[in-house]
Amino acid sequence: MKMTVDFEECLKDSPRFRAALEEVEGDVAELELKLDKLVKLCIAMIDTGKAFCLANKQFMNGIRDLAQYSSNDAVVETSLTKFSDSLQEMINFHTILFDQTQRSIKAQLQNFVKEDLRKFKDAKKQFEKVSEEKENALVKNAQVQRNKQHEVEEATNILTATRKCFRHIALDYVLQINVLQSKRRSEILKSMLSFMYAHLAFFHQGYDLFSELGPYMKDLGAQLDRLVVDAAKEKREMEQKHSTIQQKAALQDFSSDDSKLEYNVDAANGIVMEGYLFKRASNAFKTWNRRWFSIQNNQLVYQKKFKDSPTVVVEDLRLCTVKHCEDVERRFCFEVVSPTKSCMLQADSEKLRQAWIKAVQTSIATAYREKGDESEKLDKKSSPSTGSLDSGNESKEKLLKGESALQRVQCIPGNSSCCDCGLADPRWASINLGITLCIECSGIHRSLGVHFSKVRSLTLDTWEPELLKLMCELGNDVINRVYEAKLEKMGIKKPQPGQRFTEKHFRRWSQIPRSCIYRQEKEAYIRAKYVERRFVDKYSVLSPPSEREARVSSRSCEERRLSQVRVPVHTTVKSNDSGIQQGSDDGRESLSSTVSANSLYEPEGERQESSVFLDSKHLNPGLQLYRASYEKNLPKMAEALAHGADVNWANSDENQATALIQAVLGGSLVTCEFLLQNGANVNQRDVQGRGPLHHATVLGHTGQVCLFLKRGANQHATDEEGKDPLSIAVEAANADIVTLLRLARMNEEMRESEGLYGQPGQYSTNNHTEMQYKKCIQEFISLQLEDS
Numbered sequence: 206m207k208m209t210v211d212f213e214e215c216l217k218d219s220p221r222f223r224a225a226l227e228e229v230e231g232d233v234a235e236l237e238l239k240l241d242k243l244v245k246l247c248i249a250m251i252d253t254g255k256a257f258c259l260a261n262k263q264f265m266n267g268i269r270d271l272a273q274y275s276s277n278d279a280v281v282e283t284s285l286t287k288f289s290d291s292l293q294e295m296i297n298f299h300t301i302l303f304d305q306t307q308r309s310i311k312a313q314l315q316n317f318v319k320e321d322l323r324k325f326k327d328a329k330k331q332f333e334k335v336s337e338e339k340e341n342a343l344v345k346n347a348q349v350q351r352n353k354q355h356e357v358e359e360a361t362n363i364l365t366a367t368r369k370c371f372r373h374i375a376l377d378y379v380l381q382i383n384v385l386q387s388k389r390r391s392e393i394l395k396s397m398l399s400f401m402y403a404h405l406a407f408f409h410q411g412y413d414l415f416s417e418l419g420p421y422m423k424d425l426g427a428q429l430d431r432l433v434v435d436a437a438k439e440k441r442e443m444e445q446k447h448s449t450i451q452q453k454a455a456l457q458d459f460s461s462d463d464s465k466l467e468y469n470v471d472a473a474n475g476i477v478m479e480g481y482l483f484k485r486a487s488n489a490f491k492t493w494n495r496r497w498f499s500i501q502n503n504q505l506v507y508q509k510k511f512k513d514s515p516t517v518v519v520e521d522l523r524l525c526t527v528k529h530c531e532d533v534e535r536r537f538c539f540e541v542v543s544p545t546k547s548c549m550l551q552a553d554s555e556k557l558r559q560a561w562i563k564a565v566q567t568s569i570a571t572a573y574r575e576k577g578d579e580s581e582k583l584d585k586k587s588s589p590s591t592g593s594l595d596s597g598n599e600s601k602e603k604l605l606k607g608e609s610a611l612q613r614v615q616c617i618p619g620n621s622s623c624c625d626c627g628l629a630d631p632r633w634a635s636i637n638l639g640i641t642l643c644i645e646c647s648g649i650h651r652s653l654g655v656h657f658s659k660v661r662s663l664t665l666d667t668w669e670p671e672l673l674k675l676m677c678e679l680g681n682d683v684i685n686r687v688y689e690a691k692l693e694k695m696g697i698k699k700p701q702p703g704q705r706f707t708e709k710h711f712r713r714w715s716q717i718p719r720s721c722i723y724r725q726e727k728e729a730y731i732r733a734k735y736v737e738r739r740f741v742d743k744y745s746v747l748s749p750p751s752e753r754e755a756r757v758s759s760r761s762c763e764e765r766r767l768s769q770v771r772v773p774v775h776t777t778v779k780s781n782d783s784g785i786q787q788g789s790d791d792g793r794e795s796l797s798s799t800v801s802a803n804s805l806y807e808p809e810g811e812r813q814e815s816s817v818f819l820d821s822k823h824l825n826p827g828l829q830l831y832r833a834s835y836e837k838n839l840p841k842m843a844e845a846l847a848h849g850a851d852v853n854w855a856n857s858d859e860n861q862a863t864a865l866i867q868a869v870l871g872g873s874l875v876t877c878e879f880l881l882q883n884g885a886n887v888n889q890r891d892v893q894g895r896g897p898l899h900h901a902t903v904l905g906h907t908g909q910v911c912l913f914l915k916r917g918a919n920q921h922a923t924d925e926e927g928k929d930p931l932s933i934a935v936e937a938a939n940a941d942i943v944t945l946l947r948l949a950r951m952n953e954e955m956r957e958s959e960g961l962y963g964q965p966g967q968y969s970t971n972n973h974t975e976m977q978y979k980k981c982i983q984e985f986i987s988l989q990l991e992d993s
Contacts, residue, residue: 309399332378342367478564483551610668619681626700637882639679690742827854835867894924902930
């Protein structure tokens with residue numbers, strides 16, 4: 206290593222040494238300025254680079270938006286997407302380059318300035334200080350008088366010590382100078398070399414990226430050349446067509462638009478005729494508006510804009526007529542008259558008016574000639590049950606959760622494996638179907654919607670006793686016997702854990718592409734099973750329903766003709782809090798009531814007559830559900846729902862009673878819970894104005910009263926005698942039900958006074974009254990379940 210300052214000169218402290226120090230110090234000061242400037246420029250470059258990358262990213266987003274806009278053009282979309290992805294990679298390379306620049310230039314040089322140059326400055330300060338002390342010692346030693354021996358010795362000692370200290374610090378300073386001069390070369394070269402290697406890596410990565418993109422760009426260039434040629438050819442063809450049409454238009458008579466006179470009854474798109482007409486509004490001003498009219502699907506419709514849904518003027522052309530209108534001031538008017546309204550229209554010319562009139566008349570004639578007219582299908586939607594509860598807000602007493610619910614449900618036959626795919630240890634359930642599911646099947650069930658399947662966790666959610674007992678009454682085996690009745694006959698295999706399906710397994714009932722993953726195949730199977738009910742064994746229903754699907758009254762001629770069908774055993778009424786008592790003859794559960802037969806209600810009065818039932822396979826599904834609800838036969842109820850039974854079907858032969866009312870009369874709380882989970886309307890009343898809550902109150906079924914209150918039943922509703930459930934309970938002296946109903950009313954009043962807007966039956970507060978109310982309800986429900 207070449208020394209910048211000689212150590213020998215340092216010991217001499219000669220003028221040459223001082224001159225060398227001055228030169229080195231000036232050089233270091235200039236070096237510091239240059240390095241500071243370079244670091245600042247590097248920081249500015251990095252900031253500018255980051256701004257460049259940010260602008261580039263925004264530009265890439267613009268390219269991607271353009272590619273998404275060009276989704277109808279595969280070439281443009283693919284090219285723009287590929288280019289934007291490549292340019293995004295370049296942005297990533299730039300980001301890496303700037304990061305390496307920051308580490309190689311900024312960090313290293315800043316560290317050199319802060320560490321090494323700082324040490325140099327500290328050594329310089331110490332050297333200057335000791336130099337000054339040495340100069341003072343020399344001056345003092347020179348000024349001491351010869352006759353003052355004590356001062357001479359003191360000055361000599363100070364000078365000796367100062368010289369010794371000076372030599373030590375001067376040697377350290379010179380060493381620091383020489384090390385700095387050597388290190389600055391290596392630090393500068395190392396940082397610059399690292400910076401250049403970063404650029405080398407950047408350009409190498411860019412070269413590799415565009416080398417891979419090169420063949421595609423070359424192919425795209427060739428394709429672009431062909432597109433340019435095709436565009437030029439299309440342009441010439443359009444110019445030729447434009448010229449031809451322009452020549453034809455020059456010879457055309459514009460007094461009438463003959464191009465609109467054509468109509469086609471057998472058009473492929475179903476549009477017989479279409480065009481602009483003026484329509485007179487039905488308001489007081491009778492304004493005329495120009496609209497686009499069309500005759501399609503035996504209807505006359507119009508729209509203002511293409512995006513607007515068509516407005517139907519005439520629902521069925523067979524019910525209307527068309528005629529000229531000469532008694533209005535405007536020309537070319539005609540009127541379309543239907544039984545409910547008329548529509549005044551105006552064409553642009555007489556020929557066009559005649560064409561529209563003829564088109565309407567021809568469409569009417571064609572509609573009459575068509576065979577097999579389709580009747581309108583009414584979308585029957587069952588009224589949703591208002592009893593959907595949030596289990597997280599209920600009282601925690603006597604509720605089951607976690608492993609307890611899991612173990613009880615899984616011990617039911619078939620429940621130890623998933624109902625749909627057979628995977629072991631299912632930990633999810635569908636509470637309205639009564640089945641257990643694996644986590645993947647539960648996700649598919651959840652996607653079907655709650656009107657098909659209500660999914661709940663067996664380990665994470667809280668389970669009410671009535672819901673848990675409902676699960677134990679059904680199970681996978683019971684439900685699969687209904688929903689998979691025709692599975693083997695159709696030759697379809699159920700999904701199996703870890704097994705992939707092929708398209709042939711579902712060829713009879715669903716079109717599944719071969720590329721579908723296992724979940725999609727399972728989803729198709731579950732949708733076919735529960736939504737489309739493809740595997741349910743459909744049976745025929747006797748017709749007409751009004752004559753043979755319902756219960757046949759006693760002592761009728763039908764009774765003799767249907768002598769082969771069975772007669773149900775008449776049930777008796779006794780007093781019991783639970784509302785359930787085992788009969789001694791055939792094991793049928795009998796009902797109880799605290800109400801006298803001649804006071805308020807005689808629910809079995811109509812049942813005194815012997816009743817005749819048709820075989821369940823010949824019943825309407827609604828009637829089958831109705832019967833099974835009274836008989837507390839949950840498998841039959843599930844079967845009826847699988848066959849399309851309306852859960853709110855009312856029996857016109859029995860005072861418009863519903864299946865839920867029959868479940869009340871049957872005395873089963875679990876049956877009521879099953880119907881409510883499947884959308885039964887808790888407030889639907891019979892012809893006497895009595896809903897399920899009325900009937901449960903009359904019969905003294907405390908548990909059912911609690912369940913209906915819990916599910917949002919309207920306790921203020923009155924029957925045809927003007928009695929609400931509370932007045933019935935008071936008259937019957939049923940203390941438990943009276944207490945419950947009054948507590949429920951108090952709870953409602955408390956919530957209203959506090960300004961809460963929760964719906965009835967949905968607990969939203971934690972005040973003392975409400976907590977007591979929830980506790981009582983759950984306690985009574987649990988007691989009835991234990992007694993039953």
